[in-house]
């Protein structure tokens with residue numbers, strides 16, 4: 106066993122002459138949340154299908170292990186350690202939520218009593234007790250997704266793969282799923298999720314890999330990724346046109362100006378030093394901004410910079426930072 110819940114090197118998969126995964130490396134420490142983020146068709150589901158043993162990687166791929174078990178030599182143990190909830194629900198709509206759960210318990214060869222105990226516990230945990238006796242076809246999207254995840258947890262997997270777990274859910278249901286993920290991780294489960302939603306990756310993931318056209322184009326903590334691209338600035342807003350003009354003169358070409366909104370934007374890295382330089386300059390000009398906000402790029406900026414129009418900018422041009430960057434809110438009102 107290693108302390109890596111998922112480890113894959115040089116993962117390749119092609120269908121015909123279409124290269125879907127072009128040699129990607131993935132490592133996920135146990136007990137963490139990893140998000141594979143990418144646009145439609147990037148190869149996310151294919152990666153999940155390989156890691157969950159549903160599809161075999163192409164020859165020439167490196168080793169792949171899940172739960173510390175090599176997929177090629179110990180697929181059975183790897184399968185026993187993982188659970189997967191795909192984009193297409195495993196829920197059978199014709200039977201009740203409880204029957205779906207008991208079916209899963211049977212598939213895991215649980216004794217009847219044990220199956221009932223686990224089912225009752227999970228239905229309660231996922232707030233499905235009232236609906237347990239109703240056909241799953243009558244469930245809302247959010248309830249169905251909760252049931253789907255609950256069914257996956259019947260086997261108590263160490264590593265849980267969630268393929269786009271909140272696609273199509275309303276905001277409240279998305280937050281419920283996020284809460285479920287947090288609780289699972291607090292209980293020691295490793296979660297590998299794929300998502301197209303930047304806020305989801307930002308909310309949940311310890312580390313994010315951005316997949317585009319079968320390649321990892323950036324990887325790191327959410328903050329690492331936000332520091333990869335330019336776009337940070339201090340925004341100064343004035344209400345007094347004279348103060349605005351005095352500040353604009355003082356900053357000159359160091360700031361971009363919006364004369365109508367009385368706003369100046371001073372590019373910077375969001376560091377304390379950069380902020381101090383802005384404040385010193387305002388003091389020198391004897392003006393006070395009515396509002397000062399520090400903006401660091403958010404994951405939207407990163408995602409579009411790295412994947413726009415499918416024009417992949419190679420990682421070599423944008424080396425991912427491995428140090429832990431200072432945390433800074435996307436838009437933090439300072440004054």
Ligand SMILES: Nc1ncnc2c1ncn2[C@@H]1O[C@H](COP(=O)(O)OP(=O)(O)OP(=O)(O)O)[C@@H](O)[C@H]1O
Nearest residue numbers: 120123125143144145146147148149150151152301
């Ligand atoms: N069995 C298959 N046969 C042929 N092509 C496939 C197969 N499975 C996937 N592909 C192709 O591989 C590419 C990546 O698909 P995949 O489903 O992995 O992407 P994805 O990132 O999960 O996208 P989405 O967010 O839309 O689900 C797509 O172009 C898809 O058409």
